[in-house]
Amino acid sequence: xxxxxxxxxxxxxxxxxxxxxxxxxxxxxxxxxxxxxxxxxxxxxxxxxxxxxxxxxxxxxxxxxxxxxxxxxxxxxxxxxxxxxxxxxxxxxxxxxxxxxxxxxxxxxxxxxxxxxxxxxxxxxxxxxxxxxxxxxxxxxxxxxxxxxxxxxxxxxxxxxxxxxxxxxxxxxxxxxxxxxxxxxxxxxxxxxxxxxxxxxxxxxxxxxxxxxxxxxxxxxxxxxxxxxxxxxxxxxxxxxxxxxxxxxxxxxxxxxxxxxxxxxxxxxxxxxxxxxxxxx
Amino acid sequence: xxxxxxxxxxxxxxxxxxxxxxxxxxxxxxxxxxxxxxxxxxxxxxxxxxxxxxxxxxxxxxxxxxxxxxxxxxxxxxxxxxxxxxxxxxxxxxxxxxxxxxxxxxxxxxxxxxxxxxxxxxxxxxxxxxxxxxxxxxxxxxxxxxxxxxxxxxxxxxxxxxxxxxxxxxxxxxxxxxxxxxxxxxxxxxxxxxxxxxxxxxxxxxxxxxxxxxxxxxxxxxxxxxxxxxxxxxxxxxxxxxxxxxxxxxxxxxxxxxxxxxxxxxxxxxxxxxxxxxxxx
DNA sequence: ATGTCTTATGGAGCATTGCTCCATGAATGG
DNA sequence: CCATTCATGGAGCAATGCTCCATAAGACAT
Numbered sequence: 001x002x003x004x005x006x007x008x009x010x011x012x013x014x015x016x017x018x019x020x021x022x023x024x025x026x027x028x029x030x031x032x033x034x035x036x037x038x039x040x041x042x043x044x045x046x047x048x049x050x051x052x053x054x055x056x057x058x059x060x061x062x063x064x065x066x067x068x069x070x071x072x073x074x075x076x077x078x079x080x081x082x083x084x085x086x087x088x089x090x091x092x093x094x095x096x097x098x099x100x101x102x103x104x105x106x107x108x109x110x111x112x113x114x115x116x117x118x119x120x121x122x123x124x125x126x127x128x129x130x131x132x133x134x135x136x137x138x139x140x141x142x143x144x145x146x147x148x149x150x151x152x153x154x155x156x157x158x159x160x161x162x163x164x165x166x167x168x169x170x171x172x173x174x175x176x177x178x179x180x181x182x183x184x185x186x187x188x189x190x191x192x193x194x195x196x197x198x199x200x201x202x203x204x205x206x207x208x209x210x211x212x213x214x215x216x217x218x219x220x221x222x223x224x225x226x227x228x229x230x231x232x233x234x235x236x237x238x239x240x241x242x243x244x245x246x247x248x249x250x251x252x253x254x255x256x257x258x259x260x261x262x263x264x265x266x267x268x269x270x271x272x273x274x275x276x277x278x279x280x281x
Numbered sequence: 282x283x284x285x286x287x288x289x290x291x292x293x294x295x296x297x298x299x300x301x302x303x304x305x306x307x308x309x310x311x312x313x314x315x316x317x318x319x320x321x322x323x324x325x326x327x328x329x330x331x332x333x334x335x336x337x338x339x340x341x342x343x344x345x346x347x348x349x350x351x352x353x354x355x356x357x358x359x360x361x362x363x364x365x366x367x368x369x370x371x372x373x374x375x376x377x378x379x380x381x382x383x384x385x386x387x388x389x390x391x392x393x394x395x396x397x398x399x400x401x402x403x404x405x406x407x408x409x410x411x412x413x414x415x416x417x418x419x420x421x422x423x424x425x426x427x428x429x430x431x432x433x434x435x436x437x438x439x440x441x442x443x444x445x446x447x448x449x450x451x452x453x454x455x456x457x458x459x460x461x462x463x464x465x466x467x468x469x470x471x472x473x474x475x476x477x478x479x480x481x482x483x484x485x486x487x488x489x490x491x492x493x494x495x496x497x498x499x500x501x502x503x504x505x506x507x508x509x510x511x512x513x514x515x516x517x518x519x520x521x522x523x524x525x526x527x528x529x530x531x532x533x534x535x536x537x538x539x540x541x542x543x544x545x546x547x548x549x550x551x552x553x554x555x556x557x558x559x560x561x562x
Numbered sequence: 563a564t565g566t567c568t569t570a571t572g573g574a575g576c577a578t579t580g581c582t583c584c585a586t587g588a589a590t591g592g
Numbered sequence: 593c594c595a596t597t598c599a600t601g602g603a604g605c606a607a608t609g610c611t612c613c614a615t616a617a618g619a620c621a622t
Binding site for chain 1: 426427430431433434435437438442443446447450451453454460461463464465466467468469471472473474475476477479480504515516517518519521522525526529534537538540541542543544545546548549
C-alpha cells in the first residue's frame, strides 16, 4: 500500500494536440525537483536532502512536491539515475568496433572520463571507459556511492542497474564472449564495478565535501598505522598489507581490478574469430 | 560531534580483580541487545528495527539501551558484524594448504557453507568457501545485503570489511600472488564479492520473509518479459539476455563470477613455485 | 464575461523515529 | 549507614516523511 501511485504515471505526450499546453503554467516540474535534489545532495551531503529543504529552495510546499514525485525514495532513485545517465551518456551510444589498439594498458590510466568520449577502441577500452565514467561520477558526487549501493540492493533491476548493465553488456558482446555466457559475464563485471565504486570515496569521516588530498593522506596514514597494531593472530594478512595500502592510488587500483576481470574473461573465452584487421595477439 | 562516545568504550576486563563483579547485576547486555536486534531484523525486516521495538522486546526503556550502544548505526554495524563473523568463523582459521585437488570446479557447486568447514583444499576452494559463506548468510538474513552495502560505503574500513578482507586475503596469499599485488588482488576479489552478494536476494518487492521459490520464479518471469519489451535502440543487450536471465541460478552465477576473477588472478600471476607434490596444472 | 472542471500549489498537521535528560533503583565500598 | 558509582525506565524534544485540504490558476464551453 506504500507504492500506490498518487498520480497517474506521467505518460509523455498523451494527447497529440496542445503539446505546449501541457506545460502551460508549470513552474514546478519533476525535472526541476530532481535537479534541485542533486544540487542539494552535492552541496550539503546526503542527509541534507529533506522535503523541507526542498520546499525551501523551491519556495513551495510539501504538497506540491509530492504531487510530482510521490515518494522520497523515488526522488533519490531519479536523482541517482540522472547522474548515472549523464556519466554514461558521455560516451557514444553505438559500439562500432573498428580500430585496433591492442592492450592499451597504460593509455587507460591517463585519460579521464572526458577523454573516453570520442575514441572508440577495443571493447576492453570501452569497458574501462564506462567504468571510469562511473568512478569519476562517484568522486564528483560523494552521495552517489551510497545511493548506488542502495538502489542496487533495494531494486536490483531498477533503471539505474539496467543502464549500467546495458553499457557494460555491449562491449562484453563485442569481446567475443559466447552468447550463452553474456549474462553471467556482464553480471560479473557489473558486480565488480559496483563493489569497487561503492567503496571508493569519503576518506574523511565527515559528511561534507569530498575531503581534500591532505585529509585523504592523513586518513590512509592513520588507518595504515592502526592496521599494523592489530592482533597478529586474528589479522595477519591485514597487517601484512598495511604498508601498501598507505600509498595506493584508488583510480589505479580500480583499473587494475577491471583488468583482472577482463583477463579472466578473455582467458576463459579466448578469441572468437577476430574481425579482419585485428591481430589476435 | 555525533561520534562522541557516551560511554567509556567497553575495554574488556579492565581491572584484574572482581572479574565477575563486572556483571554483578547486568540484566541488559550489549550482546543481548545485538542479539535481539538480529532477531528483530530476521523476523520483521530492516524497517522493524527501531528503538521502541527493542524496548518492547527487552522490556526496558530507551535510556537503558542507549547506555549500552550509544547509536543506532553502531547497533546496526554490530549486528552486521556479528552475523558476518558467524558466517566466516564457520571455517578453519589457519589456512594450511596441503592436499591437492585441482580445479575442483564442480565440487564447489554442490556443497553448502557447512560442507566448507572441515576440508582444507586449494586456495581457490578456500576463497569459494568464504564467498559461499557470505552468500548463504545473505540469503538467510535478507537485511544483510543492504547492511553490507551501507557499512561498506559509510565505513569502508570498518570491522565488517576488515573481517572479510582478512578471510579473502589469506587464501590470496596462498595462491602465490606476488607480495606487491596482495592488496590490489584481494581488493578486487572483495569488491566482486560484495557487489555480487548485495544484489543477491529479495526477488519479491516485499519487506518480509525471504520470498518463496515460486515468488522468485514469478518475479524473474515478469522481469524477463519486461526486458523484452524495452526499446531495441536503447537496450539491445538487455533484450538479448532477457531469456537467459529468466532461468539463471543465483548461486551458480555467483560461483562462476568468482571463478572468472580467480582465472584472471592465476593468469596474471601464473604459478609461483608450487610446494612439492602439487602439480601445477 | 461568466461559470465549471481539471490541474497544480502552499502549508497545516499527524505519526513515527532517533536521541537526550533526568529521576530513581540497586549494588558496592567505606 | 551513608556515599558513590553503575544501571535502568520513561517522559519529552526535535526532525522527518507524508497526507489532507483549502484554494489559486488556467482551459473550455456557453
